[in-house]
Amino acid sequence: MEFMKVLVILVVVFHGSLSKPIGSEDELHVAVGQLERLVARLKQYVVDTNLPEYSMSGTGPWSESTPEFTRSLFHLRGLYDKRDPFSSNEIVKKLLKPYFGSFPNGPYKLELPLTSHNIVVMLDAWYNNGEQMMFKERTFHNVARELLSAHLQCATTRVDQIVFYVLKGQALAMTEDDQNMDTRLRKTLENWITDTATVKNVAQKIVLAAHRRTYGDIVDHIRYFQFKDIVEFLSKMKMLMWKAEQNKWSSVMFHEKLSQLLTDNDFAFKCPSMNNLWEFHQEIVSRVQERLSETKLVTETEVWLKEFLPTYITTRTTPAITAILHIYTDYIKSVRWHFEQMENHVTTRNAADITNFMSKFLTPHQLQYLQSIFEFLNTRDTSNVMQMESGKPKQHAFQE
Structure with a gap:
C-alpha cells in the first residue's frame, strides 16, 4: 500500500512532463528509463516497513538524499520545469531577473538579514490556516522571494x-x-x-x-549559477509542502519536518564568503x-x-x-x-x-x-x- 502511495505521488508530480510532447524521442526514453529505475527502488522500499514515510536523515534504500534518487528527480524535474511556470527554477529566474537587469545599488551586508526562524513562522502560519491551503504556490513564491531578496543584499x-x-x-x-x-x-x-x-x-x-x-x-x-544550491533547497521545501498536504500531516509533524529541512540546509541562510x-x-x-x-x-x-x-x-x-x-x-x-x-x-x-x-x-x-x-x-x-x-x-x- 505504501509502495502504491509513493508511486502515485511520483506519477502526479511528473505527469506534466510525460503527458505532454517531449522535446525529443531521446528525452522521452531517458525519462521512462528513470521512472522504471525509481519504481525498482520503490519496490525495495516497500520491503522494509520500518522505514519512515519521509526521512530527512537519508537512511535506508529509499532515501531522498541518495545520489541515484537525486539524479533521477532532478532530470525528470528538468523536463517538467520546461512547462511549469511554478517550478522552483522558473520562480527563481523570475525573481532574480530585476536584480540582474541593471547595476546594483544600496547598502550591503555580511550576514544574511533572514533566519530559518523567519521561514518557519511564514510556513507554519500557512499550514495552520486551513482556509489558506489552496494558496500553496503563492506562499512558496513569497518564501522564495524573501530568501532571494535577502541573498541579494550580501x-x-x-x-x-x-x-x-x-x-x-x-x-x-x-x-x-x-x-x-x-x-x-x-x-x-x-x-x-x-x-x-x-x-x-x-x-x-x-x-x-x-x-x-x-x-x-x-x-x-x-x-x-551561484543560486543553484538555493534552487535545490527551495525544490525540497516545495516537495515538503506538497507532501504535507497530500499526507495530511499534523501541524506538529509539519513543523518538525520543516525544522529538520532548514537545519540540514543551513547554508541557505548564510551569505557567500x-x-x-x-x-x-x-x-x-x-x-x-x-x-x-x-x-x-x-x-x-x-x-x-x-x-x-x-x-x-x-x-x-x-x-x-x-x-x-x-x-x-x-x-x-x-x-x-x-x-x-x-x-x-x-x-x-x-x-x-x-x-x-x-x-x-x-x-x-x-x-x-x-x-x-x-x-x-x-x-x-x-x-x-x-x-x-x-x-x-x-x-x-x-x-x-
Missing part, C-alpha cells in the same frame, strides 16, 4: 551582480564577431551559390547556428572553457553542415565545409578571447586587479561602489581577507 552577491553587468556590456562587443563572420561567409559562399538572396539567407542561418552552439546559455548560466565567490567564478570559468572547446564545437558544426548545405549547394560540399569551418574556428578564438578578458581578472582574488579591469566598463560612481564593497569585505570578513595589491599575471586557462 556584499559578495553584489560583486557577482557587477560581474554580470560588465559581461552584458561585453556582449555588444561580442556581436561584432557575428557580423564579421556573416561578412566572411557571404564572400565565401558566393563561390558555390550564385543567387545573392540565397547567399544572404544561408550565411545568416550559419551565423545563428554558430552563435547558439558557441554561446548557448552561458550568460544566463553565469547569472543564476569570499572563498565561495572565488569558487563560483572558477567553476563558471571551467564551464565556459568546456563549452568553448574548439575541437568539440568544430566537430559538431561539421556534422550539422553536412546535413544543412546540400539543400543549397548541389555540387560536392566538402570544399565549402572546409572553408566555413576555417571561418568558424576564427570565430571561436575571438569568443574565447572575450571571455579570457573576464577570466584573467575575476578569478585572481585580487581586488586591485579586478577593480582596475572593471574601471574600463564602469562609470566613476559605479567604480566607487565596487571599491567600497571590496573594502567592506576586506575589513569585515577577516577569515577570508583578499589581496589588495597587484599579484602576478595569470596565465590563460584556455588550452587545447
Whole structure:
C-alpha cells in the first residue's frame, strides 16, 4: 500500500512532463528509463516497513538524499520545469531577473538579514490556516522571494551582480564577431551559390547556428549559477509542502519536518564568503572553457553542415565545409578571447586587479561602489581577507 502511495505521488508530480510532447524521442526514453529505475527502488522500499514515510536523515534504500534518487528527480524535474511556470527554477529566474537587469545599488551586508526562524513562522502560519491551503504556490513564491531578496543584499552577491553587468556590456562587443563572420561567409559562399538572396539567407542561418552552439546559455548560466544550491533547497521545501498536504500531516509533524529541512540546509541562510565567490567564478570559468572547446564545437558544426548545405549547394560540399569551418574556428578564438578578458581578472582574488579591469566598463560612481564593497569585505570578513595589491599575471586557462 505504501509502495502504491509513493508511486502515485511520483506519477502526479511528473505527469506534466510525460503527458505532454517531449522535446525529443531521446528525452522521452531517458525519462521512462528513470521512472522504471525509481519504481525498482520503490519496490525495495516497500520491503522494509520500518522505514519512515519521509526521512530527512537519508537512511535506508529509499532515501531522498541518495545520489541515484537525486539524479533521477532532478532530470525528470528538468523536463517538467520546461512547462511549469511554478517550478522552483522558473520562480527563481523570475525573481532574480530585476536584480540582474541593471547595476546594483544600496547598502550591503555580511550576514544574511533572514533566519530559518523567519521561514518557519511564514510556513507554519500557512499550514495552520486551513482556509489558506489552496494558496500553496503563492506562499512558496513569497518564501522564495524573501530568501532571494535577502541573498541579494550580501556584499559578495553584489560583486557577482557587477560581474554580470560588465559581461552584458561585453556582449555588444561580442556581436561584432557575428557580423564579421556573416561578412566572411557571404564572400565565401558566393563561390558555390550564385543567387545573392540565397547567399544572404544561408550565411545568416550559419551565423545563428554558430552563435547558439558557441554561446548557448552561458550568460544566463553565469547569472543564476551561484543560486543553484538555493534552487535545490527551495525544490525540497516545495516537495515538503506538497507532501504535507497530500499526507495530511499534523501541524506538529509539519513543523518538525520543516525544522529538520532548514537545519540540514543551513547554508541557505548564510551569505557567500569570499572563498565561495572565488569558487563560483572558477567553476563558471571551467564551464565556459568546456563549452568553448574548439575541437568539440568544430566537430559538431561539421556534422550539422553536412546535413544543412546540400539543400543549397548541389555540387560536392566538402570544399565549402572546409572553408566555413576555417571561418568558424576564427570565430571561436575571438569568443574565447572575450571571455579570457573576464577570466584573467575575476578569478585572481585580487581586488586591485579586478577593480582596475572593471574601471574600463564602469562609470566613476559605479567604480566607487565596487571599491567600497571590496573594502567592506576586506575589513569585515577577516577569515577570508583578499589581496589588495597587484599579484602576478595569470596565465590563460584556455588550452587545447
